[in-house]
Each structure stands twice: as C-alpha cells, then as structure tokens.
Amino acid sequence: MQRTNFSELAACSIARTLDVIGEPWSPLILRDVWAGVSRFEQLQADLGISRKVLTERLNHLVDEGILERHPYDRRPRYEYVLTEKGTELVDMLMVMTRWGDKWLAGKAGPPVLYRHHACGEISTVDLRCAHCGEPMHANDVDMLAGPGATR
Amino acid sequence: MQRTNFSELAACSIARTLDVIGEPWSPLILRDVWAGVSRFEQLQADLGISRKVLTERLNHLVDEGILERHPYDRRPRYEYVLTEKGTELVDMLMVMTRWGDKWLAGKAGPPVLYRHHACGEISTVDLRCAHCGEPMHANDVDMLAGPGATR
DNA sequence: CCTTCTGAGTTCCTTCAGGAGACTCAAGAA
DNA sequence: TTCTTGAGTCTCCTGAAGGAACTCAGAAGG
Numbered sequence: 198m199q200r201t202n203f204s205e206l207a208a209c210s211i212a213r214t215l216d217v218i219g220e221p222w223s224p225l226i227l228r229d230v231w232a233g234v235s236r237f238e239q240l241q242a243d244l245g246i247s248r249k250v251l252t253e254r255l256n257h258l259v260d261e262g263i264l265e266r267h268p269y270d271r272r273p274r275y276e277y278v279l280t281e282k283g284t285e286l287v288d289m290l291m292v293m294t295r296w297g298d299k300w301l302a303g304k305a306g307p308p309v310l311y312r313h314h315a316c317g318e319i320s321t322v323d324l325r326c327a328h329c330g331e332p333m334h335a336n337d338v339d340m341l342a343g344p345g346a347t348r
Numbered sequence: 349m350q351r352t353n354f355s356e357l358a359a360c361s362i363a364r365t366l367d368v369i370g371e372p373w374s375p376l377i378l379r380d381v382w383a384g385v386s387r388f389e390q391l392q393a394d395l396g397i398s399r400k401v402l403t404e405r406l407n408h409l410v411d412e413g414i415l416e417r418h419p420y421d422r423r424p425r426y427e428y429v430l431t432e433k434g435t436e437l438v439d440m441l442m443v444m445t446r447w448g449d450k451w452l453a454g455k456a457g458p459p460v461l462y463r464h465h466a467c468g469e470i471s472t473v474d475l476r477c478a479h480c481g482e483p484m485h486a487n488d489v490d491m492l493a494g495p496g497a498t499r
Numbered sequence: 500c501c502t503t504c505t506g507a508g509t510t511c512c513t514t515c516a517g518g519a520g521a522c523t524c525a526a527g528a529a
Numbered sequence: 530t531t532c533t534t535g536a537g538t539c540t541c542c543t544g545a546a547g548g549a550a551c552t553c554a555g556a557a558g559g
Contacts, residue, residue, distance in 0.1 A: 208459035210448025287486035297361025305496035308359035316480035329467035335438035345456030
C-alpha cells in the first residue's frame with residue numbers, strides 16, 4: 198500500500214475526512230465546482246490537472262456523495278454539482294481561505310472576497326461556540342473521549 | 349515534477365494553504381501535536397508514519413512557521429510545539445472534525461468531544477459572519493475578486 | 500452518407516514520492 | 530567500556546502523479 202488509509206489508523210473524524218477529500222487536487226476541484234467550474238474539460242483546463250487524475254478524483258468524490266453527475270445533453274456529457282454533504286465541506290474551504298488570506302496573502306491582500314447575503318457586507322468567517330456563541334478556537338477547548346472513541 | 353505546486357496555479361488562498369499543510373499526514377501531525385503528542389518517536393508510533401516522511405513533514409512544517417522545535421534535553425532531543433500561525437490552522441481541523449462527526453461517524457457518534465472553556469459545555473464550532481454574527485456558509489455568500497486577485 | 504468535431508474519458512509510459520526496515524550518531528546511564 | 534535511547538538517515542521497492550496520445554458516442558456540416 199503506498200498511501201495509508203488514514204481512517205483505519207484510529208477513530209478520528211479528521212482522518213476520515215482526509216480519506217474523502219485529502220488527496221491532492223480534491224479540495225481545489227471542490228473549490229472550482231463551488232465557483233461554477235463544473236465540467237470535465239473546464240476543470241482540466243482551469244486546474245491543469247492530468248486527465249487521469251481528474252477522472253479518479255471525480256469518481257471518488259461522486260462515490261463519497263460529495264458531487265453528483267448531472268447530464269446536460271443526450272450525449273454522455275455531465276456537470277458536477279455539489280450535494281448537501283459536499284456543500285457543507287465548503288465550510289472547511291472557507292476557513293482555509295481565511296487562514297491563507299491572513300498568513301499567506303501578503304501585501305497584495307486576499308485574492309477573493311466574500312459578500313455575506315444576510316448583511317450585504319464583505320466579511321469573513323468566524324468560529325463560534327454552537328452553544329454559547331462566544332469565540333471557539335484551538336486554545337478555547339478541552340478534548341474528551343466521545344461515544345465513538347473505540348474502534 | 350510529480351506533485352504540482354498548487355500555489356503557482358493561481359492566486360488562491362486555498363491552494364497556498366494546501367502547499368503548507370496539504371501533503372499527506374500533515375494535518376494528522378498537526379492534530380497530534382495539538383493533542384499533546386509532540387516528540388518524533390511518539391508521533392512515529394502514534395501515526396505509524398514512515399520515519400523518512402515524518403522527518404520531511406516536520407521540517408516542512410517548521411520551515412513554514414507552523415511548528416517550532418523546542419529542545420528538552422542537552423542532547424539533541426526536541427519537542428514540536430504549535431506556533432500562533434499553527435494554532436490558528438487548528439481552526440480548520442475543528443471544522444473538519446465537525447464535518448466528519450456529522451457525515452462519517454455513523455451511529456457510534458463522534459470519537460472526540462470538545463468542552464468549551466467559556467461556557468463549560470460540550471459543543472461544536474459554528475461558522476458565523478465576522479461582521480453581523482449571522483450564520484455564514486457556502487450558500488450564504490457571493491464571491492468577488494479581491495485586491496490580490498492578479499498574480 | 501461520409502467526414503469532422505467535441506466532450507469525456509482511457510491507456511501507456513516515465514518519474515518520483517511514500518512505505519518498510521536497517522543503519523547512524525551523540526550523549527547519558529550502568 | 531558498553532548499553533540504551535531519541536532522533537533522525539539511507540536504501541530498496543512499489544505505486545501514484547504527470548503527460549501525451551488514443552478511444553468512443555453522438556451531433557453537425559457538406
């Protein structure tokens with residue numbers, strides 16, 4: 198086995214999630230589909246990914262229920278569309294984007310801005326506690342074993 | 349070139365972030381260091397990663413300012429510690445965890461729970477607009493070109 | 500009716516990253 | 530002086546990623 202199957206290492210939601218979108222290119226494919234680049238040829242041209250790997254990644258993302266293939270012609274032509282499961286994964290991309298904007302964008306500033314529908318403002322995501330609404334970051338929590346802790 | 353350098357593709361904070369922690373194992377190393385597994389031998393044993401790859405990943409994460417090497421002995425023995433930059437990356441892991449808990453944990457439930465210091469409750473992260481405080485997810489935003497959009 | 504075009508893959512070959520395990524090296528312990 | 534331990538190196542092998550050419554089905558064009 199060349200690449201370890203992470204989710205077999207331990208009961209860990211991070212490892213499991215990496216088995217779904219941890220392979221090279223997968224997050225960028227998700228980003229593109231989210232941004233409206235949704236056909237095979239468009240994705241291949243936009244990313245410069247090899248056709249073989251693009252095929253593999255798309256199949257995997259469809260198998261995992263992240264993307265759906267929607268035919269747009271009577272010929273075998275498809276558009277890839279985010280499922281609900283896939284759309285919720287984009288949350289992670291938004292947090293990645295925020296981190297990259299802060300730490301890697303440099304003087305040029307963020308390459309992409311988000312306008313929030315609810316308030317109409319250019320904004321960024323903020324992590325809050327689902328319970329009390331206060332900020333919730335790495336140093337604001339303790340970790341405890343959960344019900345699914347054993348394999 | 350076997351693996352594409354994503355950040356050269358386009359001005360994209362996701363691609364740039366992937367160049368920092370997108371390689372296989374890197375997020376799991378981060379998780380372990382965050383959880384207190386901080387020495388080479390511990391990481392190797394806990395993850396089952398090959399020593400060669402662990403060395404490469406740790407060097408890269410140190411180079412990128414995600415981890416710092418702290419000597420804990422007069423012999424060359426080190427502990428790896430998250431920098432501020434690295435700690436903020438853990439936000440992303442918390443969001444990955446939440447997604448994995450929801451979509452992949454199944455009946456067993458989440459393997460790990462987080463207790464929020466501020467309120468003392470077991471809770472999860474929630475994405476909010478930094479501007480208005482309302483929920484902010486993939487379908488709640490429009491994308492616009494930002495100042496760093498050109499390469 | 501025959502040829503051309505197009506989107507969506509497949510196939511094939513080469514190169515290089517990941518896995519496994521043995522080896523090294525420095526310093527303290529026995 | 531030898532043994533042990535943590536933290537890496539080194540070597541060999543396998544298999545994934547890159548690149549480019551090939552296939553295939555249906556539509557369009559003459």
